Amino acid sequence: MAITAFVIDDSAVVRKYLSETLTAGGIQVLGSAADPLFAWPKLQSQWPDVIVLDVEMPRMDGISFLKKLMTERPTPVVMCSTLTEKGCQTTMQALAAGAVSFVTKPKMGLKDFLEDRSNGLVEAVKAASRANLRAMGAQLRTVAAAPVAAPLSSAAPVGSRAPVMQGAMSETTDRVVAIGISTGGVQSIEVVLRQLDRTCPGIVIVQHMPAAFTASFAARLNTICDMEVLEAKDGDRLINGRVLIAPGGRHMQLKRSGAQYVVEVKDGPLINHHRPSVDVLFRSVAACAGRNAVGLIMTGMGDDGARGLKEMHDAGAYTGAQDEASCVVFGMPAVAIKMGAADEIVSLNNIANWIRNAVARPLR
Helix, strand or coil, X not given: CCCEEEEECCCHHHHHHHHHHHHHCCCEEEEEECCHHHHHHHHHHCCCCEEEEECCCCCCCHHHHHHHHHHHCCCCEEEEEECCHHHHHHHHHHHHCCCCEEEEXXXXXXXXXXXXXXXXHHHHHHHHHCXXXXXXXHHHHHHHHCCCCCCCCCCCCCCCCCCCCCCHHHCCCCCEEEEEECCCHHHHHHHHHCCCCCCCCCEEEEECCCCCHHHHHHHHHHHHCCCEEEXXXXXXXXXXXXXXXXXXXXXXXXXXXXXXXXXXXXXXXXXXXXXXXXXXXXXXXXXXXXXXXXXXXXXXXXXXXXXXXXXXXHCCCEEEEECHHHCCCECHHHHHHHCCCCCXXXXXXXXXXXXXXXXXCCCC
């Protein structure tokens, strides 16, 4: 049976091209509308498997509609937004509110993007159609119930880099936590990081996102988590209580600089169709941290990170994979588990505690 979709966008041209792209990709488009208020009565007659939703629209914005949708009839949603600062921030809010994934419309060259059948829309809608709505709902309830962490008065200013000095080992750690995550990751990583404090060893994360979005993602997490969360810059140190997120469109690797861990952010080819790639990060962690590392692969489509997690495991790192029941998309963890890359399979609500226990384990 064909996947069905409904397109909501205030531009008639965009609706036309998106509908044609989906149809050409084997997806049945049940209809389209200029905004959520026009869409709602149409949706009642035949409900789609996936809704493609614009972010900024008249009368009712995408966030308000998304919240209404998730309350009244949870449905996989793919956001379609422009690469603007406002668009990025709103998309992050949408993902936190329950959207499964997103595709980006360029501010310039929109016509070429819309006519490009390989713009990622079909793949995003197909992945969203397989989303675990029960896991999504559980994540949203967990996030909504979580208190906002109060910043520590002694914490370094956001965006600051720890000074490089002799005897700085008291500020750093021999343990490193590396996390790879993709579709469904915005809510999932929030659930995990909200439960960790600044005594946790440094964390490096690759979340599949394009350029411009990871800065908003990191900034949002930094306001609600106790740990300091930053979009990584080349040369940033990894220290206790700090989370570094790979910038969209660039790979991130871990390197050892004397007694310190730092990250290297660089350009490079797509790996497993991604940049940043989880495999690139995990392989670097295996090489320079070895058994001092903890590796975790979470919800996401495809297999990026599975081979890298296996390399970490074989280098002596303690490794885990998110379980199927709590994954929005059980793709990346499933491949890692099948390869024997994970020491443990962990549910989302137990991941933070699993990390605490993993970093306290004796080195093997």
